[in-house]
Amino acid sequence: xxxxxxxxxxxxxxxxxxxxxxxxxxxxxxxxxxxxxxxxxxxxxxxxxxxxxxxxxxxxxxxxxxxxxxxxxxxxxxxxxxxxxxxxxxxxxxxxxxxxxxxxxxxxxxxxxxxxxxxxxxxxxxxxxxxxxxxxxxxxxxxxxxxxxxxxxxxxxxxxxxxxxxxxxxxxxxxxxxxxxxxxxxxxxxxxxxxxxxxxxxxxxxxxxxxxxxxxxxxxxxxxxxxxxxxxxxxxxxxxxxxxxxxxxxxxxxxxxxxxxxxxxxxxxxxxxxxxxxxxxxxxxxxxxxxxxxxxxxxxxxxxxxxxxxxxxxxxxxxxxxxxxxxx
Amino acid sequence: xxxxxxxxxxxxxxxxxxxxxxxxxxxxxxxxxxxxxxxxxxxxxxxxxxxxxxxxxxxxxxxxxxxxxxxxxxxxxxxxxxxxxxxxxxxxxxxxxxxxxxxxxxxxxxxxxxxxxxxxxxxxxxxxxxxxxxxxxxxxxxxxxxxxxxxxxxxxxxxxxxxxxxxxxxxxxxxxxxxxxxxxxxxxxxxxxxxxxxxxxxxxxxxxxxxxxxxxxxxxxxxxxxxxxxxxxxxxxxxxxxxxxxxxxxxxxxxxxxxxxxxxxxxxxxxxxxxxxxxxxxxxxxxxxxxxxxxxxxxxxxxxxxxxxxxxxxxxxxxxxxxxxxxx
Numbered sequence: 001x002x003x004x005x006x007x008x009x010x011x012x013x014x015x016x017x018x019x020x021x022x023x024x025x026x027x028x029x030x031x032x033x034x035x036x037x038x039x040x041x042x043x044x045x046x047x048x049x050x051x052x053x054x055x056x057x058x059x060x061x062x063x064x065x066x067x068x069x070x071x072x073x074x075x076x077x078x079x080x081x082x083x084x085x086x087x088x089x090x091x092x093x094x095x096x097x098x099x100x101x102x103x104x105x106x107x108x109x110x111x112x113x114x115x116x117x118x119x120x121x122x123x124x125x126x127x128x129x130x131x132x133x134x135x136x137x138x139x140x141x142x143x144x145x146x147x148x149x150x151x152x153x154x155x156x157x158x159x160x161x162x163x164x165x166x167x168x169x170x171x172x173x174x175x176x177x178x179x180x181x182x183x184x185x186x187x188x189x190x191x192x193x194x195x196x197x198x199x200x201x202x203x204x205x206x207x208x209x210x211x212x213x214x215x216x217x218x219x220x221x222x223x224x225x226x227x228x229x230x231x232x233x234x235x236x237x238x239x240x241x242x243x244x245x246x247x248x249x250x251x252x253x254x255x256x257x258x259x260x261x262x263x264x265x266x267x268x269x270x271x272x273x274x275x276x277x278x279x280x281x282x283x284x285x286x287x288x289x290x291x292x293x294x295x296x297x298x299x300x301x302x303x304x305x306x307x308x309x310x311x312x313x314x315x316x317x318x319x320x321x322x323x324x325x326x327x328x
Numbered sequence: 329x330x331x332x333x334x335x336x337x338x339x340x341x342x343x344x345x346x347x348x349x350x351x352x353x354x355x356x357x358x359x360x361x362x363x364x365x366x367x368x369x370x371x372x373x374x375x376x377x378x379x380x381x382x383x384x385x386x387x388x389x390x391x392x393x394x395x396x397x398x399x400x401x402x403x404x405x406x407x408x409x410x411x412x413x414x415x416x417x418x419x420x421x422x423x424x425x426x427x428x429x430x431x432x433x434x435x436x437x438x439x440x441x442x443x444x445x446x447x448x449x450x451x452x453x454x455x456x457x458x459x460x461x462x463x464x465x466x467x468x469x470x471x472x473x474x475x476x477x478x479x480x481x482x483x484x485x486x487x488x489x490x491x492x493x494x495x496x497x498x499x500x501x502x503x504x505x506x507x508x509x510x511x512x513x514x515x516x517x518x519x520x521x522x523x524x525x526x527x528x529x530x531x532x533x534x535x536x537x538x539x540x541x542x543x544x545x546x547x548x549x550x551x552x553x554x555x556x557x558x559x560x561x562x563x564x565x566x567x568x569x570x571x572x573x574x575x576x577x578x579x580x581x582x583x584x585x586x587x588x589x590x591x592x593x594x595x596x597x598x599x600x601x602x603x604x605x606x607x608x609x610x611x612x613x614x615x616x617x618x619x620x621x622x623x624x625x626x627x628x629x630x631x632x633x634x635x636x637x638x639x640x641x642x643x644x645x646x647x648x649x650x651x652x653x654x655x656x
Contacts, residue, residue: 018482018621022482024482135479141621141622141623141625142622142625143475143478143479143480143622143625146474146475146478146479147471147474147475147479150471150474150478150643150646150647151463151471151474151475151479151643152471152639152643153642153643153646153647153650154346154350154352154639154642154643154645154646155639155642155643274602274603275602275607275609277605277608277612277614277628279603280605281603284605286605291639293346293469293635293636293638293639293642294469294470294471294629294630294635294636294639294640295469295629295630295633295635295636296629296630297469297470297471297627297628297629298626298627298628298629299625299626299627299628300605300625300626300627300628301622301623301624301625301626302622302623302624305623307621307622307623308621308622308623310621311480311482311483311619311621311622312622314481314482314483314621315478315479315480315481315482315483317482318478318481318482319478319481322481323651
């Protein structure tokens with residue numbers, strides 16, 4: 001199966017390393033970064049591209065662009081792994097639409113297009129007889145969308161609860177374990193490389209809310225938006241509150257939850273018993289899916305990281321390869 | 329898709345209730361219990377059968393048997409949910425072979441055939457172009473086999489660790505929480521209906537070991553047997569040992585683990601930090617899959633129960649319906 005990859009950040013590079021190192025039956029015929037692109041219908045030499053990127057900072061031919069790859073490339077699946085723009089979802093959304101319009105499947109790790117334009121993209125994909133898969137957008141390496149689609153097929157999902165942001169979970173873990181203040185724990189998260197210079201998206205619950213929107217629209221075929229989510233971050237939380245919770249054998253976690261029957265769609269710090277399956281430590285993510293037959297199923301794993309995100313994209317690619325590509 | 333069901337214990341009845349209550353596109357054309365059977369190529373009236381079973385103790389026509397259903401039934405998938413015979417795997421294995429020989433897919437919740445005759449059944453299925461699925465045999469409602477097959481596709485699995493027996497986990501939870509002795513906790517498990525009159529399979533680690541064999545053979549395409557597993561149960565564990573672990577913010581769990589690179593295939597009580605994702609309470613099961621790309625993914629859920637087991641069978645049935653039945 002032929003694939004074209006947009007984006008050579010850590011996820012794109014992780015993906016290329018995996019495709020190069022494993023025999024997955026995937027041939028890369030197009031690659032683009034922000035400055036250049038490469039096209040080769042017979043398959044690009046991945047190692048050379050990774051070396052070029054590392055040594056000179058761009059991957060290919062500066063006279064070619066991502067648009068050229070999307071519009072002219074010879075591929076079955078577009079893999080869109082550029083950075084998220086959570087306000088417009090562009091330019092990723094435009095590229096995805098073009099690929100779908102050409103009858104190509106799409107795999108993306110980009111939360112913007114999926115959170116902002118889910119129903120439009122799904123309708124377009126259906127119209128053109130292709131699929132758009134986005135496992136990497138929620139919970140990093142955790143195969144939550146595969147689980148919902150197949151593992152729990154036939155179940156009615158009643159609710160979903162989760163720790164969907166590793167940065168804020170790290171901060172809460174450190175506040176509880178060491179009695180640190182929020183500011184001290186945030187500083188530590190920055191030093192460890194878990195928090196950005198501007199941690200707003202993480203600590204104010206916006207990143208978790210975006211993922212909750214994606215989960216809700218996927219599970220219940222709804223069309224909720226970020227503005228529909230009631231959001232409270234962890235930045236006002238005191239270590240006194242955490243200490244009190246710990247004294248009761250509980251702790252505080254930033255929980256994203258959707259319970260349509262109760263009209264609940266929110267991200268907020270919640271007190272949970274220490275023994276609750278959702279209570280994970282450090283940067284781990286955890287998602288509980290409450291169903292009518294299987295009961296509560298909880299999935300735990302790494303919510304971020306280049307290899308982990310690439311793993312989710314590979315899962316999507318192999319699923320398309322197994323189930324759809326034969327028909328093309 | 330037409331299915332025939334062998335077994336009308338709690339799982340079989342749970343399955344029938346679900347198929348009757350949900351629009352899954354499944355038509356039941358054959359049902360057998362230990363005393364009788366029913367065949368109707370146009371679809372059996374499920375509610376009537378459930379009432380008959382409840383009122384008179386058997387489901388259908390006493391002149392028909394399970395063998396008649398398997399050999400003469402008009403079905404696409406045989407659903408084999410009879411009780412496990414862990415020594416011979418019969419009569420289930422014979423029925424499964426017959427169905428495969430007729431070109432029928434198989435879904436089973438029965439650990440015996442899969443633990444004892446995995447490679448034979450897989451070869452036979454391949455030869456006849458059908459699939460045999462057995463999600464319900466490991467971890468109850470937890471879709472661990474789906475996760476391995478699809479969610480983590482492309483990953484190399486390095487190791488698997490799990491709490492695969494709810495009865496022994498309940499006993500350990502109660503010993504730790506209340507300082508009960510093993511005997512006291514076992515008595516409580518019996519009173520709650522979690523332990524059989526003869527708890528040997530559960531507390532001596534045999535049930536967990538059988539599931540570990542199934543997982544190992546599935547993941548690594550090996551042909552290990554129950555006798556290859558080093559097994560230590562929880563029946564010799566003292567509450568002193570548990571108390572000491574708890575004093576160190578740890579606890580003891582019966583862990584099944586397979587690490588082929590280290591030659592480890594064992595079930596034994598292990599000390600784990602209280603915050604470890606595998607440390608679940610009461611009758612929950614938990615499985616950690618360690619991979620080269622996604623890192624450690626942990627799945628937690630109910631390991632037993634009629635609805636939960638039926639949920640796993642439904643997941644398998646819908647997967648076959650989506651991906652294979654069209655070709656028949």
